[in-house]
Amino acid sequence: MTVLRKSRAALGVGLAVALLATGCGGSDAEDDGRITLNVGLFGTFGFEEAGLYDEYMELNPDIRIEETSVERSADYYRTLQTRLAANSGLADVQGIEIGFVADLTENHADAFVDFAALDGADETLGHFYDWKVEPATSEDGRVIGLGTDAGPEGMCYRRDLFEQAGLPTDRDELSALWADWDGYLELGRRYAAAPGRAEGTSFVDSPASIFSAAVYQGEFAYADEDGQPIPDTSDGVQAAWEDASAAAEEGLTAGLTQFGDEWNSAFANGGFATVACPAWMLGYITSQAGDDASGQWDVATLPGGSTNWGGSWLGVPESAEHREEAIARVQWLTAPEQQIKMFTREAHFPSSRVAAEDPEVSGATNEYFNGAPVGQIFGQAAAELRFTPISRYDTQIQEAFSSALTNVATQDTSPDDAFDEAMTEIEDIVG
Amino acid sequence: MTIASDEPQVASIAAPSVLPGKRRRTSRLTRNRWGYAYVAPFFVLFACFSLYPFLYTAWISLHDVDLGDVDGAQWVGLANYSDLLSNEFFWNAARNTLTIGVLSTVPQLAMALGLAHLLNYSLRGRTFFRVAMLLPYATSIAAATLVFGQLFGRDYGLINAGLEAVGFDRVDWEGGSWSSQLAISVIVIWRWTGYNALIYLAAMQAIPEDLYEAAALDGASKWKQFLHVTVPGLRPTILFTIVVSTIGAVQLFGEPLLFSGNGTTNGGSSNQYQTLGLLMYDQGWTNFHLGQAAATAWAMFLIILVVVGGWALLARCRARAER
Structure with missing residues (x-):
């Protein structure tokens, strides 16, 4: 920033325009030694709204989370594809939707961290419904993302x-x-x-x-x-x-x-x-x-x-700037405890079997829907689901x-x- | 219509006139170095963001390329183009582009001419009218189309409510073929009429006043003056607006994309308002066939060349016939 101040006004303006044009909003401007994790999402994942980012940053004071969200998943996906093709511009964590998970497992599995190959993979993957892990698994067994919500109907x-x-x-x-x-x-x-x-x-x-x-x-x-x-x-x-x-x-x-x-x-x-x-x-x-x-x-x-119908995963690109931190964060966000919070605070139904069977979820009712036992109805649907x-x-x-x-x-x-x-x-x- | 369409005009205004200076025995390059320096940024950007994509698109159009696997492109020669010619969706989109183009351009330019003529009179508060006319042009396509999309809604749209109030049946604007194309044309007309009117108005003010006075002395009515003084004086401007509108019409994309209201790229349930621009997007970014999309892009470019060339030829023949 000092360079900027010393330079002539014209140059400063030119730089500012260039920065704006390339979309480089100076995220490293406040350099306080914290790592900035970039998260690329679409629609409303609701992590921020549920306060999970704040919670995570409190637990990990050296990490700051920045989320960029595109409203429509189709638009997000087009951008993601372009970036995957160019292998640049990818965030540390990328949201993956069911609408395009098959394309990613088929064509870009190598571009994502394989969660099945990490230490403690059984534990990380074991608490999910099988039908949630399978769509994110490539033919050679790579698991490219961990499930967030699910959409039992x-x-x-x-x-x-x-x-x-x-x-x-x-x-x-x-x-x-x-x-x-x-x-x-x-x-x-x-x-x-x-x-x-x-x-x-x-x-x-x-x-x-x-x-x-x-x-x-x-x-x-x-x-x-x-x-x-x-x-x-x-x-x-x-x-x-x-x-x-x-x-x-x-x-x-x-x-x-x-x-x-x-x-x-x-x-x-x-x-x-x-x-x-x-x-x-x-x-x-x-x-x-x-x-x-x-x-x-x-x-x-x-x-x-x-x-x-629907549901998403969080994946970590192999080329992520902060790969290890991103993996840890994805594992934390998709763990049963956080999925329960996502259900009670934002009504996102868990893709984790363990979370869905928790009384906080399975016993939930929805007042707007005439007090319907939604936890039980959707939980039963989730339990009976099989992978198509x-x-x-x-x-x-x-x-x-x-x-x-x-x-x-x-x-x-x-x-x-x-x-x-x-x-x-x-x-x-x-x- | 795209922003790019007003480029020729800007370029012609911005072209620097050579200043008369002392004759020096330096090469023209050195003498005009500032001139070159000033135009360089444009040409550098043009090379990066127009020429390169343009040539790369041509290269892509000769390959079978999947958006998910751009590196795995397969050379297929002209197969994408021959596929295109036998593809019913291409011809459907070409037909739609033509009908929407005619439905939007003709009334748009006619109304613009009329509006410009009215504004050329010394009206009270005409600055207000001139600014007001340009407002639709300054509105984003997305915002305008979303509002129009709601106006044209089948069950809860204002237009249908109005139709019903005066005793007509509701129209499924989005679902029908003609109705959807008409609705999209209305959006285009709304957006571009004022813009073209201002261009006409500027040209009208350059027509010498004495021509009108002479015509009036000869007993020509206002309408005759408009027909025999204004319109001939505007001919180059009219040609320019026709060319720009034609290019815009062939490239029409944002309106049909957003008119569906739910982000689908197929241009209606029967592709009834899918334009060439939207088809290209659908092929490349929804269905991953980049090679096919590139071929469509080039087909659009060729169509524009042919149509604009046709207009230019027509104008030249006309000018020659009058000489």
Whole structure:
């Protein structure tokens, strides 16, 4: 900094512009001998909000944590890929999402620290659910990241809309009625035909809600054991397509695009009665639907068995500037104690079996969701989960099917035509 | 439309005129060293950030490259280009780009011309109007598109609420093919009309007042004056705006990307508003086919060359015919 002050003003301005342009915000400016760990994340991991960074820095006074977060995981991933390709600009810790973990294990496993090869690996990895470790494991057995949260799914529903339509509102009764998707569609038909149904409301938000949940209930979803895309022959796709396209064709869905503006507005306006909800979506629903809907929502189990949607890992690039410190920090952040805190403070469901079985988690209820025993519902879903192979194209393939289903729901496309459309698009995607 | 589109104009303004000085027996290089020094930064940056990517893109487009494994590129010659020509998504995107381009450029320039003409009168508070017109241009594409996306919402959008209030049916703006392209064109028109109007206005003020006076003496109405004095006087400017708008239209990207509202890159559930720019992004960054994306980028460049060349030729023929 002294150089800067002594130099001529013009040069100073020039340097400042150059620094700004290259994005080098002088993080080493306050040089107090502490190590700065850079953490690259996306969306809301919630570590900072849960106070875990402060806690860690208190335990390790020589470390300072700096987090850069990109809102959309897709944008984050594009940047990460570019940086991996260039092998530069990587942070000490990088967030990894389920949408692109398969690409990383397939193409960049060597660029990340192998957690299975570290001392005490059994202990580090042993407390996780198996289905959480497997997606982050490369073919040659490298574990490129440790799990943070997970997304075991349930079925969220609006009690008030169900009541108006004359459907049962008790969560156990509903869980039994929609033990499979046929039962769910049957209730949907009853909802659509109910004379008392609130005007303009639909049974389910989107056909994608059914499809994306049901597809992973098959033995295979979009990929075979080797991670190769097999969308046309997989049992999961066939069953999920049948159910979701039926719902779309019969007008049981609101035909919305998930995470679009209209979808968000529909939460606030009570536009649909059910939505398949992974544990993390409860927070999303709470914020979108607002205080007025408190106690109107409830959670039952997901039709057709257990699936997972979403969840992340934390990985450490081999080229990380502070590799050892970063490993220690990732191990600490993903340990059961911290996962429990992440659940109680930020409602992120643990990917650690040990954490999920802790009474603080398993006994938790959610007041906004009419006091539903969310810890028990999602915990059971997590315990029953099994690993379904994923490919690097899962997100894109799912998007193609979702789009095609939207066309069935909103553009009167026939399910067969829509399926062909989706397959054409998928062929282009997979290349 | 991209910021890059106003480059030619800036460049022509910034080109330094040679100052008359004493004749010296030094080489031209030494004599003009300050001139070269002043333009050097631009050309260095141009070489780094335009020329190199440009050539590298061409190189990439001849390979089968996966975004996840750039080092493992395989030479495939022109296969990416032939694939592109037989790819229905490419032709769909080309069609969409054309229709959105026409839907947005034609009304935009016509309205800009009209607005500029009105603002050329000595109106009260015209500085206010001029600044106000430029405001949409100063708004970020992202912010504008998000707001328009909500206005055009199917169930809870203001526009549909208005349509319903006056007795029309709701329109699924995003879901339909024409409706979505119209909606995106509205965003483009909103953003660029004022900008073009100011360019026209500047050119209008350079038209000598006596031409209008002479026309008025001959009994020409205001409309005839506009048609026979203003428009011919603006011809080079109109050509310039057409060229810039065409380039912007071929490159249209931000609006269709953000119009979906949920970050998908496929341009609607039936790709109904996927433009070439968005297709390129979809191929390269969603589906990892960098080679394919590079070929699309070059195809876009060639399309721009052909279209702009066509305009230039048309203008030249026109000028020659009048001489």
